[in-house]
Amino acid sequence: MDEKAFKPYVSAEQSMKEISFKAIFLGIVMAIVLGAANAYLGLMVGMTVAATFPAAVIAMAVLRPFKGTILEENMARTTGAVGEALAAGAIFTIPAFLFTGVWTKFDVFKSTMLMLVGGILGVFLIILIRRTLVEDADLPFPESVACAEIIKAGQKAGSNAAYMFWAMGLGGFIEFFTSENGIRLIKPFSRTVFKIPGLSRITYLNGDNEVVAKTAAIKGRMFIESPAANAAMTGVGYIIGPKLAALTFSGGVLGWLFLMPILLFISGDLGDVVSKFQGNWTDMAISAYNAQIKPIAVGAMLVGAFYTLFKMRQSLVMGIGRSITDVKKARAGVTTETLRTDKDLPFPSIIIVIIALVIPMVFLYNIFTHNFGSSIVSALVMIVMGLLFAAVAGYLVGIIGSSSNPISGLTLTTLLIAALMMVLMGQKGTSGIAAVLGVAAVVCCVAGVAGDMIQDWKVGHILGATPWRMQIGGIIGVIAAALTLTFSLQLLHNNIGIGSETLPAPQAGLMATMAKGIVGGEMAWPLVITGMLLAIVLILIGTPSPMLIAVGMYLPFRATACIFFGGVLKYFLDNRAKKKNPTAKGKQILGNIGLLLAAGLIAGQALMGIITAFLKGTKLKLPESLNNPWLALVIFFTLGFILIYLPYKKMVESGEYGTPSEEKEM
Numbered sequence: 001m002d003e004k005a006f007k008p009y010v011s012a013e014q015s016m017k018e019i020s021f022k023a024i025f026l027g028i029v030m031a032i033v034l035g036a037a038n039a040y041l042g043l044m045v046g047m048t049v050a051a052t053f054p055a056a057v058i059a060m061a062v063l064r065p066f067k068g069t070i071l072e073e074n075m076a077r078t079t080g081a082v083g084e085a086l087a088a089g090a091i092f093t094i095p096a097f098l099f100t101g102v103w104t105k106f107d108v109f110k111s112t113m114l115m116l117v118g119g120i121l122g123v124f125l126i127i128l129i130r131r132t133l134v135e136d137a138d139l140p141f142p143e144s145v146a147c148a149e150i151i152k153a154g155q156k157a158g159s160n161a162a163y164m165f166w167a168m169g170l171g172g173f174i175e176f177f178t179s180e181n182g183i184r185l186i187k188p189f190s191r192t193v194f195k196i197p198g199l200s201r202i203t204y205l206n207g208d209n210e211v212v213a214k215t216a217a218i219k220g221r222m223f224i225e226s227p228a229a230n231a232a233m234t235g236v237g238y239i240i241g242p243k244l245a246a247l248t249f250s251g252g253v254l255g256w257l258f259l260m261p262i263l264l265f266i267s268g269d270l271g272d273v274v275s276k277f278q279g280n281w282t283d284m285a286i287s288a289y290n291a292q293i294k295p296i297a298v299g300a301m302l303v304g305a306f307y308t309l310f311k312m313r314q315s316l317v318m319g320i321g322r323s324i325t326d327v328k329k330a331r332a333g334v335t336t337e338t339l340r341t342d343k344d345l346p347f348p349s350i351i352i353v354i355i356a357l358v359i360p361m362v363f364l365y366n367i368f369t370h371n372f373g374s375s376i377v378s379a380l381v382m383i384v385m386g387l388l389f390a391a392v393a394g395y396l397v398g399i400i401g402s403s404s405n406p407i408s409g410l411t412l413t414t415l416l417i418a419a420l421m422m423v424l425m426g427q428k429g430t431s432g433i434a435a436v437l438g439v440a441a442v443v444c445c446v447a448g449v450a451g452d453m454i455q456d457w458k459v460g461h462i463l464g465a466t467p468w469r470m471q472i473g474g475i476i477g478v479i480a481a482a483l484t485l486t487f488s489l490q491l492l493h494n495n496i497g498i499g500s501e502t503l504p505a506p507q508a509g510l511m512a513t514m515a516k517g518i519v520g521g522e523m524a525w526p527l528v529i530t531g532m533l534l535a536i537v538l539i540l541i542g543t544p545s546p547m548l549i550a551v552g553m554y555l556p557f558r559a560t561a562c563i564f565f566g567g568v569l570k571y572f573l574d575n576r577a578k579k580k581n582p583t584a585k586g587k588q589i590l591g592n593i594g595l596l597l598a599a600g601l602i603a604g605q606a607l608m609g610i611i612t613a614f615l616k617g618t619k620l621k622l623p624e625s626l627n628n629p630w631l632a633l634v635i636f637f638t639l640g641f642i643l644i645y646l647p648y649k650k651m652v653e654s655g656e657y658g659t660p661s662e663e664k665e666m
Helices: 021-045 052-066 070-091 095-099 108-127 130-134 142-154 161-176 231-266 271-276 281-311 313-332 347-369 372-400 407-424 429-463 467-495 506-520 525-540 546-554 557-578 584-617 629-654
Strands: 191-205 211-225
Touching: 021 052, 021 070, 021 231, 021 467, 021 557, 021 584, 052 070, 052 142, 052 161, 052 429, 052 584, 070 108, 070 142, 070 407, 070 429, 070 467, 095 429, 095 467, 095 506, 108 347, 108 372, 108 429, 108 467, 130 372, 130 429, 142 429, 161 231, 161 584, 161 629, 191 281, 211 231, 211 281, 211 557, 231 281, 231 546, 231 557, 231 584, 231 629, 281 407, 281 506, 281 525, 281 546, 347 372, 347 429, 372 407, 372 429, 407 429, 407 506, 429 467, 429 506, 467 584, 506 525, 506 546, 525 546, 557 584, 557 629, 584 629
Parallel strands: none
Antiparallel strands: 191 211
16 A cells, blocks of 8 residues: 555544543553453463453443544543553563562562553654554554454444443453352362373393393373363453464473373372372372473473564564664654644654653662662663564564564563673672563563554554554553552462462563573573473474463463363354355454454453452452352353354344355365
């Protein structure tokens, strides 16, 4: 598309209300709520869901009765969606302070400062290259275009918001009656360890070089866990689709059903160890998995993250080069902004704010390191890597969308560079680990927010919004999320436990392992190297995403199995719909309704999870529960029914399909 011929939905000459109290207030509420919900989701399954779509639907549904304009809806969405991006940056790094022992509890001030500086830097750094990215006809911005189409379609007819709100209620209902902090009427999963007796014939040479053959009894064990009846994880599997869901599940199968039986088999009865768990083989198996298999998963995640960046190397290099070129143009004053739809915040103000944000970070890093030289180096690494990866994240979002933004890989790169710098400067132990994690936390927030902002600004570009107003909305959303997100994390940690089976936080575990391993010298290198070699094997045989397989190994089996269940539901829906030969609009209806339902399930459960954690913190006595595992089948049936039947029904009612086809699919 020729950018010169591009015409936004609202023309640059048209005057329309954009910034208003109701739009900003709704955006702040969404930033806080969606940020907290995605923090819960990310800690549970290691991934977040882009909030642009649900924020757009909520904005349309809430502002429409108050006669909000399309640009006010866009402002609310831009302000609100950034909460999810900041949450992703926070949960991938900040829990690592706990895992490494740097903190014994959440430090509210330091956590807030890391998120606040990282989030605001993410907004200001991506402003520098906004024009280049959003006006580039070669960047498809798939999620931005889809979101803009949803918003434009919502101006003419119903926005289908009822599907999302209804699903939020169902997700919250399921969480309340399955969570240990609620009324656990339903036990969401079952698990057991059973014995596998057998005989093994062993042949060996004795001291006299004589062949000796003996038959020995073996007592292996097998750990089995059912899929969790979980609305959020089902929604995640549904959104990422059958292929990615299957890859994640394959990691669970590899870890829990392949490596774990080998570990339990070669360990025999483990009599002394099991006695420490009061004869409970299940607890022992989980503890053994955490100690022996998870480090292998960490090694695989490490290679997987860098392999992801390697596959994107051409895009990375182009993104870096383009960002440098655009910054030079901006400094030289090459561009002259006249139209409303071209105006960013003033360039001098942007530079002043960026410099001003580096200064407090020097003092914060000095608190971590107790060494002013190390703190200056940490701040320099932070700002250089932040600028670099803001550009990279923005460019990648333009190609693949923010849902696939590899911020964990970018953060890991930053962490390794910062760790090596600390080692070279002699900054070891707890102080060195704290500095490394502090740099990684800021850069992770920068990359997450920058990617989300450029996606939202592209939506605004299509709709005809004013850039500098959207940038103010993004800053407000970051501040609102940063000032409240730490309390949500603290609440979850105190009442559920970050790092527990319920909230394993895989990316934060990876960051903690690498920081302790390089700076603190505490890495279980043999197991980590085993995982790295495993990932290399997966790459050599052509596995699309070794990172997803590694995350699947890290998560509880019930989680990956439930994600796979969601992917299977999406597979059945797509195949059933194909028989109707849907038109392009029919496919869009099918996808939009399914996405709204899945996003609603995720948001509803996540919000109820935070509410039940709060109830536990208040020591509120809830009624006794049945904790019946068989009732979980009702949840599976219900989720399967709504995620297949409702989108299909909506597509059929629209009439957007051709003659039913029974042709064989190639």
